[in-house]
Amino acid sequence: MIPWGHTMQRYSFLALARHAVNGRHDWPRVLHQPALKKSYDAVIVGGGGHGLATAYFLAKNHGMRNIVVLERGAIGQGNSGRNTQVVRSDYYHLVSSKFFDRSLRLYEGLSRELNYNIMLSQRGKVSLAHSPHEMEVMRRTVNAIRMNGVDAEMLAVADLRKLEPMLKIDCRYPVEGAAVQWRGGISRHDAVVWAFARAAGALGVDIVQGCEVTGFMIEGGRVTGVETTQGLVAAPRICIAVAGHSSVLARKAGVELPLHSTCLQAMVTEPVKPLIETVVISGPIHVYVSQTSRGEIVIGGAADIFNSYAQRGGLPVFEANAQAAVELFPCLSRLRVMRQWSGTVDISPDTSPVMGLTPVEGLFISAGWGTGGYKAIPAGGETMAWTIANGRPHELITSFGLERFTTGALVDEGAASGVAH
Numbered sequence: 001m002i003p004w005g006h007t008m009q010r011y012s013f014l015a016l017a018r019h020a021v022n023g024r025h026d027w028p029r030v031l032h033q034p035a036l037k038k039s040y041d042a043v044i045v046g047g048g049g050h051g052l053a054t055a056y057f058l059a060k061n062h063g064m065r066n067i068v069v070l071e072r073g074a075i076g077q078g079n080s081g082r083n084t085q086v087v088r089s090d091y092y093h094l095v096s097s098k099f100f101d102r103s104l105r106l107y108e109g110l111s112r113e114l115n116y117n118i119m120l121s122q123r124g125k126v127s128l129a130h131s132p133h134e135m136e137v138m139r140r141t142v143n144a145i146r147m148n149g150v151d152a153e154m155l156a157v158a159d160l161r162k163l164e165p166m167l168k169i170d171c172r173y174p175v176e177g178a179a180v181q182w183r184g185g186i187s188r189h190d191a192v193v194w195a196f197a198r199a200a201g202a203l204g205v206d207i208v209q210g211c212e213v214t215g216f217m218i219e220g221g222r223v224t225g226v227e228t229t230q231g232l233v234a235a236p237r238i239c240i241a242v243a244g245h246s247s248v249l250a251r252k253a254g255v256e257l258p259l260h261s262t263c264l265q266a267m268v269t270e271p272v273k274p275l276i277e278t279v280v281i282s283g284p285i286h287v288y289v290s291q292t293s294r295g296e297i298v299i300g301g302a303a304d305i306f307n308s309y310a311q312r313g314g315l316p317v318f319e320a321n322a323q324a325a326v327e328l329f330p331c332l333s334r335l336r337v338m339r340q341w342s343g344t345v346d347i348s349p350d351t352s353p354v355m356g357l358t359p360v361e362g363l364f365i366s367a368g369w370g371t372g373g374y375k376a377i378p379a380g381g382e383t384m385a386w387t388i389a390n391g392r393p394h395e396l397i398t399s400f401g402l403e404r405f406t407t408g409a410l411v412d413e414g415a416a417s418g419v420a421h
Contacts, residue, residue, distance in 0.1 A: 002060070002114075002115065002199055002202045002203060003202060003203070008028060008198065008201060008202040009027070009028050010115055011115050011116065030194065030197075030198050030201075031075075031197055031198065031201055031207060032201060032207075033209075034206040034207070034208065036068070036206070036208050036211060036228070036230050036231065036233065037068070037206070037233070038231075038232070038233065038234060039225075039233065039234040039235065040066050040067060040068045040206075040233065040234075040235045041064050041066040041067060041235065041236070041237065042055075042058060042064055042066075042067045042068075042235055042236075042237040042238070042239070042388060043067075043068055043070060043225075043226055043233060043235040043237070043238045043239070044058075044067065044068070044069045044070070044238075044239050044241060045070050045213045045226070045238065045239065045240050045241065045242055045249065046069070046070075046071065046078075046240065046241035046242040046243070047069050047070070047071025047073075047074070047075035047076070047197075047207060047209065048071075048075070048076060048078045048079060048080035048193065048241065048242075048243060049076070049080040049189075049192055049193055049196065049373070049374065049377035049380075049381075050080075050241040050243075050366050050369075050373065050376075050377055050380045050381060050384070051069050051071070051239070051241040051242075051366075052069060052075065052193060052196035052197050052200055052207070052381070053196045053377050053378060053380060053381020053382070053385075054239055054241060054366065054380070054381040054384045054385050054388070055067050055069045055196075055200045055205045055207075055381075055385075056196050056199050056200040056203065056205070056381060056385075057381045057382045057384075057385035057386075058205075058385040058388060058389060059200060059203035059204060059205050060199075060203060061382070061385060061386070061389075062385060062386070062389040064389065065203060065204035065205070066204075067200075067204075067205045067206065068205070068206040068207075068208055068233070068235075069200070069205060069206070069207045069208065070208055070211045070212075070213055070226070070228060070233075071207070071208070071209045071210075071211065072210070072211065072212035072213070072229075073209065073210070074209050074210075075193055075194075075197055075207065075209060076189075076190060076193035076194070076197075078242075078243055078244075078311075078343065078344075079243045079244065079343040079344065079345065079369075079373055079374070080189055080192070080193050080373075080374065080377070081189055081190060081193065082266075082311065082341050082342065082343035083189055083266075083343060083373070083374040084186075084266050084288065084290065084298050084300045084374075085186040085187055085188065085189050085290075085292075085298070085374065086125065086184070086185075086186055086279055086288070086290070086374070086375060087103075087104055087107050087120070087184060087185060087186065087187055087374070087375045088100070088104065088125045088181055088183075088184035088185075088279075088375055089101035089103065089104040089150050089181070089183070089184070089375075090125070090127075090145050090150060090152050090179070090181040090184065090416070091145070091148075091150075091413055091416045092141055092144055092145065092413060092415065092416050093411050093412075093413060094148050095396075095399040095400075095411055096352065096411060096413050096416065097145065097148035097149070097150050098148070098396055099376070099379055099383075099396045099397065099400075100372075100375060100376060100379070101148075101149070101150050102378075102379045102382075102396060103375060103376050103377070103378050103379030103380070104183060104184075104375070106378030106379055106382065107120055107187060107375075107378055108120065108122075108183075110192070110195065110378060111195075113199075114195040114196065114198070114199045115195075115199070116191060116194065116195035116198060116199070117188075117191060118187045118188055118191040118192050118195055119187055119188040119191055119293060120185065120186075120187040121185045121186050121187065121293065122182070122183050122184065122185040123184075123185045123186070123277060123278050123279065123290075124163075124180050124181065124182045124183075124184060124185065124277075124278040124279070125180065125181050125184030125185065125278065125279040125281065126155065126160075126163070126164070126178045126179070126180045126278045126279065126280050126281065127178055127179045127180070127281045127282075127283070128160075128175050128177075128178045128280065128281065128282045128283075128285075128328075129175070129176045129177050129178060129179070130173035130174065130175060130176060130282070130284045130285070131173070131176060131284075132176060134176065134284070135176045135177050138154065138177070138178075138179045139154060141179065141415070142154055142179050145181075150181070151181055151182060151183055152179060152180070152181050153179070153180055153182075154177060154178070154179055154180075155177055155178040155179070155180050156177055157169060157175060157176065157177060159178075160175060160177070160178055163277060163278065164276065164277060164278065164280065166275050166276065166329050166331050167280065167328060167329060168327070168328055168329065168330055171285070171327050171328060172285070172327055173282075173284050173285060180278070184279060185278075185279060186279060186290055186292070189374060192374075192377060196377075196381070208230070211228050211229060211230045212228060212229045213226045213227070213228050213249065214227050214228060214229060214252075215227035215252050216238070216252055216253040216360075216363070217232065217234070218253065218254070218360060221360065221361055222236075222360070222361040222362050223235075223236075223238050223253065223360050223361065223362040223363045224236070224362075225238075226238060236362050237362050237364070237388050238362060238363050238364065239363075239364040239365070239366060239384060239388055240363070240364070240365050240366065240367065241366040241367070241384070242367075243343070243344065243345065243346060243367070243369065243373060244261040244309060244343070244344025244345055244346045245261070245309065245344065245346075246259060246346050246354075246365065246367035246368070247259045247260075247261065247346065247367075248309075250358070250365065250367075253358070253360050253363055254359075254360065255358050255359060255360060255363070255365075257346075257354060257365070257367060257368070257402075258348060258349055258354075258405050259346040259347060259348055259354070259367060259368050260307050260346070260347055261307060261308065261309055261344050261345065261346045261347075262303045262304050262305075262306065262307050262308055262344070262345060262347065263303065263304040263308045263310060263311075263312070263313060263314075263342050263343070263344060263345075264300070264303040264304070264342065264343050264344075264345045264371055265300070265301075265304075265312075265313030265314075265317055265318065265321075265340060265341065265342035265343075266298060266299060266300035266301075266321070266340070266341060266342075267298075267299050267300075267318065267321065267322070267337050267339065267340040267341070268292070268296045268297065268298050268299070268337070268338055268339055268340075269296055269297040269299070269332065269335040269336065269337055269338060270296065270335055270336050270337075270338050271292075271294050271295030271296045272295050272297070272335065273295065274291065274295070275291065275329075275331065276289060276290060276291040276297065276329065278290070280328065282324070282328060285324045285327055285328060286301050286302050286320070286324050287299065287300070287301045287321055287324035287325050287327075287328065288300050288301070289325050289328065289329065296338070297325070297332060297335060299321050299322065299325045300321065301317065301320060301321040301324060302317070302320075303345060303347070303371065304317060308344070309344050310342070310344070311341075311342050311343060311344055312342050313340055313341070313342040318340060322337070345369070345370050345371055345373075346367055346368055346369065346370065347368065347370040347371075348368035348370070349405065349410070350404075350410040350411055350412045350413065350414070351370055351412065351413045351414040351416075352368065352399075352400060352410075352411040352412070352413050353366070353367065353368045353369050353370075353372075353373075353376065353380075353397075353400050354366075354367045354368035354400060354401075354402060355367075355368075355380070355383070355384065355387070355393070355397040355400040355401070356387055356393040356397055356398075356400065356401045356402070357387070357391075357392070357393065357401065357402075358402065359402075364384065364387060364388055365402070366380055366384050368400075379396065382394075383396050383397045384397075399411055
């Protein structure tokens with residue numbers, strides 16, 4: 001139970017009404033600004049969704065309150081705030097399905113648990129098929145997903161016409177049908193970050209922004225602390241959750257990660273009245289499109305083909321994404337693009353995450369999320385917290401360890417990523 005009190009107030013209709021009457025002058029700060037201490041029981045490096053969720057579940061489920069989250073900038077300004085907000089669990093392999101469906105189920109109850117509206121909209125996620133062969137592959141995939149215990153079904157062209165009237169069925173690659181997960185959809189990424197940060201803070205977790213980790217203190221093969229721009233911090237347990245910079249930071253601890261980092265960009269148009277009901281994904285045309293609650297059209301596509309740590313996109317991918325969106329929805333052609341953004345994604349050889357222990361005792365890793373990190377935030381935090389508290393991998397992530405790259409037991413989820421990367 002989160003101990004809401006005077007310093008961290010519980011949100012409710014009565015609280016809103018009370019503050020409306022008193023002029024809204026005494027709202028408490030959502031985040032405190034604690035001073036960095038010399039030692040903690042655990043250090044979480046990275047103030048994005050995964051880092052904050054890990055800290056929250058460590059405090060809530062395992063009673064660890066002497067925890068700090070270190071973020072070199074401001075919370076949520078990395079990939080957690082630079083994504084397209086899609087949540088789903090329609091993965092092919094059983095280990096992936098179990099993990100991501102656990103995450104989706106946590107999302108379904110997150111607003112109530114964290115006392116913060118994450119604006120979850122389970123409008124359905126539709127994956128288009130553009131050939132008879134692709135339809136056959138999609139049927140097999142849907143069958144596998146259903147056998148994994150996850151909801152999925154096929155849609156005929158007639159169903160698509162009713163569901164998405166503005167979709168151009170006879171586009172460059174004519175649409176033959178689709179697969180849908182009705183529980184899939186979108187949520188508000190900023191709300192997820194602030195919900196976990198606020199709840200973790202209420203449980204006593206320190207969240208220190210503007211504090212960069214520059215190195216690790218290691219003695220006898222065990223991590224003993226971190227070096228930061230604000231001084232040394234001792235801790236017996238350290239978790240790296242820094243997305244696209246995971247391999248760079250892990251290397252400072254002597255750990256090589258089989259990841260490559262590249263740029264994934266997206267854009268959003270001016271707002272219009274409702275015209276896209278679901279999240280629509282097309283692999284061959286290489287685009288995914290959805291509409292926010294404000295009416296903006298969110299458009300994303302493939303990752304850049306070269307390695308990069310820059311959080312900015314380029315004109316070629318921007319143009320390709322726009323062309324692909326207009327191919328599926330010609331009505332978008334007159335809309336103006338309001339803004340464009342990019343995140344640095346770290347992608348593993350099998351397109352599955354790298355989670356759990358590292359060769360350095362006491363050092364844990366949550367990385368390799370590629371383009372799917374946002375949908376995994378709740379389960380990623382829950383399972384990493386259990387792993388840190390118990391010193392061994394949680395049962396849902398045993399297949400995602402580093403050792404799979406030496407044993408060959410890969411979890412190839414390249415086809416489940418939605419678009420190629």
